[in-house]
Amino acid sequence: VKSMAPRPILFAMANPDPEITPEAAKAACPDVIIATGRSDYPNQINNVLGFPYLFRGALDVRARTINEEMKIAAARAIAALAREDVPDEVGAAYAGRKLRFGPDYIIPVPFDPRLIASIPVAVAKAAMASGVARRPIADLAGYAKTLSARLDPTASTLEAIAEKVRANPKRVVFAEGEEEKSIRAALAFLNAGYGTPVLIGREERIQETIQALGLHGAEALEVLNARLSDRNPAYIDALYARLQRKGILRRDAARMVNQERNIFAALMVALGDADAMVTGLTRSYSVALDQITRIIDPSPGELVFGKTLLIARGRTVFIADTAVHETPGPEIIAHITRQMAAKARRWGHEPRLALLSYSNFGNPQSAQAERVRDAVALLDKEGADFEYDGEMAADVALDPEMMKHYPFCRLKGPANVLIMPGLYSAAIGSKLMQKLGGGTVIGPVLTGLSKPAQIVPMDATVTDILHMALLAAHDALD
CATH class of the missing domain: 3.40.50.720 (NAD(P)-binding Rossmann-like Domain)
Incomplete structure (x- = not known):
């Protein structure tokens, strides 16, 4: 090895004991490139x-x-x-x-x-x-x-959405553009043909990260520095007009536009300079949501809430609300139910909605379960063109054998949309599934905003960010 040319390449393929170990090879020549058949060494052949x-x-x-x-x-x-x-x-x-x-x-x-x-x-x-x-x-x-x-169980679920976005590419802002994961997700978004990603951040910082990561093709990514943008005067005017009666001075609006990337990104979307945005890596969900909703209003007649997709055992189940409403009353539960039925249909699923509780159809009786029963009564009174019923426990909603104990239940099969009674149970349940495994979890996906914006968890992977950017672009098709 010592007698070989610079950066020699060795394939030591004997198993389990290679002809020379990587430790011995690197001791003889530090710049050697070596591969073996062993999984406990780099470059396993x-x-x-x-x-x-x-x-x-x-x-x-x-x-x-x-x-x-x-x-x-x-x-x-x-x-x-x-x-x-x-x-x-x-x-x-x-x-x-x-x-x-x-x-x-x-x-x-x-x-x-x-x-x-x-x-x-x-x-x-x-x-x-x-x-x-x-x-x-x-x-x-x-x-x-x-x-x-x-x-990949998400591939088939998201492919129809991806095809629509490829046919109508969108301009999506990655608000935390200096983050390594954001840069990688933006490049994946570009390479997938979903549209034009825009990174918010300092160009020199972003280019340094691209060079360090060795990302091929990333030099084509568009970068905007919020502090230097020629759109800042218009953004400051728009922000000041929205917040001037909420304790914000014009200089406060200028500072927010220059320094808060979520504010800047949301203004880009609100003023038509981008179609959608994604954020969340450096701010808690609640902080990011507060910044976005300062700029972007709810759609007329809709509530803002979070839905989560659970893909497990060949089934796709939607869960809501997993992000916003802590203890919703009957009216809000009924409203979320209607919106989720429409969203499930838009994603290609005929909705069967179960309004969940820990009780089943009045057994046991409790004030908390009463909220859910009242929501069902509201839906009954107003009428609906989708299957729904409740209150019921999750096992009854998902297991046909358990559902047989309640022959009066109006669902014709296992529920594919679960309406949760509160944010505690919704967030805990979805995060347990995400961390313990057994299924793929996507979300919470923000629903009900008049302009598309999505927030990823702070521990999101590049794939998570890419999925949320795709969903934000899909929302922009409306």
Whole structure:
């Protein structure tokens, strides 16, 4: 190793004991690039990276043989994936390692879920081009999406929304543009074809982060410095007009526009300089919501609340309100129920709404459950064009066998929209599911604003931010 040229490359593939360990190789030559077959060292070369996906692509086009062209296509797809930004979820599976292209990451890790959507597509395409495919695939993009959905339960749920946004790209503001996760999410938004992302922050800081991360293509991202924008006079005028009778002087409005990125981003959306915004990494949910609602009003006749999507065991369930109303009264519960029925339909689901409590249809009796019963009575009085019933416990709402104990229940099947009796139960339940696993949780997704804005949790991943930016862009289609 010492006698080799600078930056030598070693593939020590004997398993479990490689011909030379990375420690020994680096001691002999600190700039060595080494790969082994071991999972406890960087750059694991494992046949699971190739064989399953090579066969998947070959089988899906009914290839007569696996030829050199298909093998080369698989290798190039693996190499290309190594240069892409790695989702946080992949790094988390590897003890939180920062996986980015370099000497310790020259090849994707074996359990990267993106492999299934990259390699089989390349193999299938090569099989068709080389004439060995007996059942060509006309829509390779659709094929890739189908493959992604096998491992990612959110893929199929969000794909219809993504297609609409790609057909009508939107300009979305990432208010915390200096944050690493925001930059990566903005680049993913751009690469996905969802529209034009705009990062709010100091350009030199953002470019330094891009260089440090080695993000290819990120130099094309648009950056706006709130302090230097030529739109500031108009934003200050608009903010002062809204808040002058709420204790805000003009100089206060100027300071807020120059220094508060959520205020600046919300003004961009409110005044038509952007279609939507996403924020939340550096402010608590309540603070971010307060800043946004200073600028953006509720839609006429609608309430602002949060809905959460739970995707588990092949089912998608909406939960509301998970963000705003602490102890809603019957009128608010009924109003949220109506809005959620409309939102579920817009997302392609025929709504069956369960108004939840810890009790089932009056057993046991309590003042808290009474609020839910009164909401059901209001809906009965006003009429509705969707299935709903309550009050009922979550197990009855979701389990057909439990529901049989209440043959009078008006739901014709398990509920796909759960209306929670209060913010305590809604927030606790959705966060428990998010942290303990067993399903994929997206949200809270803000609903009811007259202009699209979304807030991510402070611990959001890049994928979380991308999903919320996509949903904000989708809201802008209305």
